[in-house]
Amino acid sequence: MATLVRNKHVVQRTWRPMPTIVRGEGIYLYDEDGNRYIDSASGSSVVVNIGHGVREVADAMYEQSKLVTFAAPHLFTNRPLQQLGDIVAERAPGTMRNNCRTWFGCTGTDAVDSAVRLARQYFLAKGQTSKYLVIGRWQGFHGNNIAVAGIHGHTFRRKPYYPMYQHTPHIPPAYCYRCPFELTYPTCRLKCARALETAIHQIGEEYVAAFIAEPVVGAALGAVPAPDGYFQTIREICDRHNVLLIVDEVMTGWGRIGHWFGIEEWQTTPDIIATAKGMSSGYTPISATIGKEEIWQAVEDTQIPFLAGHTMNQNPVSCAGAIASIQYVEKHNLMENARTTGAYLLQELKKIVDEFDIVGDARGKGMMCGIEFVKDKATKEPFDPKMKVSSRFEMECLKRGVSTFPCTGCVEGVAGDMALVTPPLITTPEQVDEMLGIMKEALRALQDELL
Ligand SMILES: Cc1ncc(COP(=O)(O)O)c(C=O)c1O
The missing domain is CATH 3.90.1150.10 (Aspartate Aminotransferase, domain 1)
Structure with a gap:
């Protein structure tokens, strides 16, 4: 029997007592x-x-913490940050490989928030200032802040905050077991993907900045992969309408489905990737927003900084932990x-x-x-x-x-x-x-x- 504890000074994810x-x-x-x-x-x-208790990761973080644990990101860069940037670029999917830049944060939510900001700042930089909407999917999840609650489609986690966020359009999920269109793959001709084009037509592409989706839907659908051809069709629609494709690889990234990034399963290159979790295997909080080089270059050309960020971003100890975790995936x-x-x-x-x-x-x-x-x-x-x-x-x-x-x-x-x-x-x-x-x-x- 486990001793169940509920410390009266701590708020946990559930109200029930738990094993320690x-x-x-x-x-x-x-x-x-x-x-x-x-x-x-x-x-x-x-x-x-x-897995738990990998000594190499703990050692890498310990070694880095003996050198330096924090250096103001607006004044300094640091070595683990640079090394991790290279490691990500070398593993990025499709035409992003060695042709991208990465913004490092702390959580999956802030990686998604930064992805959305990047899409908006890109279109501002291009002078296409009316493009701001991000189309999401019902029964998809992208994180737990108020802004991202407007974009994801996890009803239970959105409802309490309903009056507080910007309402963005949603299309139905790619969910063959309960097809929202009551069709069967492949005779459906991927109507769930084509629904994106319908939404863009109805809204007007001049307002749509990006579409966001998880390659395999995690928390909201219990591990439902998109059917074959889904993301290829989505890519074509995004290209036709000057809409950026953001993939949320917070769960699917870093080897989880047998590739560095899950989207490789659909032979598709996104424009922006948000990732976290498995990047450091949970040994330390870290996340990444990876954007195509041309997107970051357009923002840089404005000489306005990327207006996202949190104090703990680009932390050298977290970067060292992520590097060791990624190397462990490779080595084993x-x-x-x-x-x-x-x-x-x-x-x-x-x-x-x-x-x-x-x-x-x-x-x-x-x-x-x-x-x-x-x-x-x-x-x-x-x-x-x-x-x-x-x-x-x-x-x-x-x-x-x-x-x-x-x-x-x-x-x-x-x-x-x-x-x-x-x-x-x-x-x-x-x-x-x-x-x-x-x-x-x-x-x-x-x-x-x-x-
Ligand atoms: C697909 C997806 N995106 C984003 C997030 C948010 O990540 P975090 O909890 O690290 O903020 C989650 C969390 O479960 C997730 O599953």
């Missing part, structure tokens, strides 16, 4: 009572790509493992769909997978949200030693339960078996309660 984690090693976390948890979602939300061939063990994981999750009445779908790419719960498999009817099925699954797993990430809202933002199954990229097939064995016990207990 004191140590992590590989795919495992340990609490203060010595209980072990398999980290099935890589630190809750697809963060700890290289983790992108290859994301592809192969990820394929095995998905295959085994699909067996769970056959085995359990309450699991309607398993989907994913690389080591980014998820399952969706249904009350009725034939009709795909979701459970009543009041039953809190994904939270109950989370608790059943936690009791048995697996930490998971529950998601809700795949059905029009108001219903639908899912869980991400996104273990660290170091996970072996044997560890997948161990993890899924425990998840199946949790599913059995939950199914007995629900049906």
Whole structure:
């Protein structure tokens, strides 16, 4: 039994008491009572790509902190920052490779916020001052500040702040299991992608600056990859209408789906990338907004600085941690493992769909997978949200030693339960078996309660 703690001076992500984690090693976390948890979602939300307790990363940060931990970003540059900029450029997708610049921040949210600012500043620089709108997608998530809440499409996380942000247009998601157009791939001819062109026509391209999407939708849809051809079609539409394509690689970046950047799976080069999480594997907060060289050059030509930024941006210790984490991914061939063990994981999750009445779908790419719960498999009817099925699954797993990430809202933002199954990229097939064995016990207990 774990000792559950709720410190009265600390506000946490839930109001319930929690075990205290004191140590992590590989795919495992340990609490203060010595209980072990398999980290099935890589630190809750697809963060700890290289697993816990990697000495090289801790050492790199320690060495850098002995030299210098902070130097005013408006006056100085620093060596880890420059090295990380080169590393990112060498790994950027398509024509961005060695043809981009990166702005480093602290969180995924500020990377998205900076991506949106960059799009706006670019069009101001080009004299196309009416272009400001960013089109997002329903059931997509891009971060947790007030401005970004207007752009993402995660209803539960937007609703409380509804009167406080700028309302931006949204198109339906690419979600084949519950196609918003009730069509079937490929005869649908990617109507979900073509919906972007409809929106641009209806709004007027002179107002649209950018379109933003996740290659594999994480928290809002439980690991739903866009179908083949989706981003190629989106790219063509953006090009036709002078609209920038921003991809949100906060979850999908840094090897998660078997490439440095998830968008490579669709052989598409975006204009701007926002990324974070796996970049440092959670060893330190860091994020990046990567833009094509020509976009940054246009902004630089105005001689107006890029007007984003936070005090802790470009932190040398964080940059050193990210460099070591990226090098670890490379040295241990983790992108290859994301592809192969990820394929095995998905295959085994699909067996769970056959085995359990309450699991309607398993989907994913690389080591980014998820399952969706249904009350009725034939009709795909979701459970009543009041039953809190994904939270109950989370608790059943936690009791048995697996930490998971529950998601809700795949059905029009108001219903639908899912869980991400996104273990660290170091996970072996044997560890997948161990993890899924425990998840199946949790599913059995939950199914007995629900049906
Ligand atoms: C796709 C995506 N974008 C942006 C964010 C925001 O990142 P952060 O929580 O680091 O601000 C998240 C967080 O879960 C995310 O999943």
